[in-house]
Amino acid sequence: MNDTKLADLAVSILSQLPTPKVEAFSAGGGVVLLELQSQDGVYIIAEAPRPQVRDQLDLLVRTNEISGGGYDISLTVAETLHQTESTISVRLLVRDVLRRESERTTPRAAVEELALMHVLGARRIAEGEEFDVRLADLSPTGVAFITDRSFHTGDFFAMMVTIRGQLLRLQARALQTSPSHYGRQRVGCEILQIADDDRRHISALTAEAPHTGTVDQRFRRSA
Numbered sequence: 001m002n003d004t005k006l007a008d009l010a011v012s013i014l015s016q017l018p019t020p021k022v023e024a025f026s027a028g029g030g031v032v033l034l035e036l037q038s039q040d041g042v043y044i045i046a047e048a049p050r051p052q053v054r055d056q057l058d059l060l061v062r063t064n065e066i067s068g069g070g071y072d073i074s075l076t077v078a079e080t081l082h083q084t085e086s087t088i089s090v091r092l093l094v095r096d097v098l099r100r101e102s103e104r105t106t107p108r109a110a111v112e113e114l115a116l117m118h119v120l121g122a123r124r125i126a127e128g129e130e131f132d133v134r135l136a137d138l139s140p141t142g143v144a145f146i147t148d149r150s151f152h153t154g155d156f157f158a159m160m161v162t163i164r165g166q167l168l169r170l171q172a173r174a175l176q177t178s179p180s181h182y183g184r185q186r187v188g189c190e191i192l193q194i195a196d197d198d199r200r201h202i203s204a205l206t207a208e209a210p211h212t213g214t215v216d217q218r219f220r221r222s223a
Helices: 003-014 196-208 215-222
Strands: 021-026 031-040 043-049 058-064 070-083 087-100 114-121 130-138 142-147 156-163 166-179 185-194
Touching: 003 031, 003 043, 003 058, 003 070, 003 087, 031 058, 031 087, 043 070, 058 087, 114 142, 130 156, 130 196, 142 166, 166 196, 185 196
Parallel strands: none
Antiparallel strands: 021 031, 021 058, 031 043, 043 087, 058 070, 070 087, 114 130, 114 156, 130 142, 142 185, 156 166, 166 185
């Protein structure tokens, strides 16, 4: 599919949303609020907060459908246009549009090991910073942990953890955060990169030590 057709497809999907304002995951960590304005050939013209965007910044808009699933629209800031003190207009090049099918809830394993976190991009934590977090649960597609650090939706990181004698490495992105006990935060994430062997090991863990409790029960267990 050429650039024009990709842009047409992206605009046809985005035009069905109830508002022109959408949140996009940023490659720099966190999310950027885009106000979509028009299409200009292969580009989408949008307005964004000035401090959060720059040329060649990669963004990901994820749409969700009531029946489940949706689309992942990958964008790059191709050019910055006029700006005000707080906002900036940008040309967004559509890199890809992927259909995301409805998924059943993935079984999770109950784990409480300490994991080493290496921040790759975050809104309030410096890139490259490393520290320990305590896992709450783990699945082949997601991970949750408890921390006293301040994470935000869209922050992404690399993680290493040893479970039952096997070292697992993965990269993940925060999708949701919730307050936990004693001033801590529970962070639920999607796994972006992981080796096939490590994914199979996690699948085996979900059968050996399944976590069937509610989110509230997971909070209490992890506190």
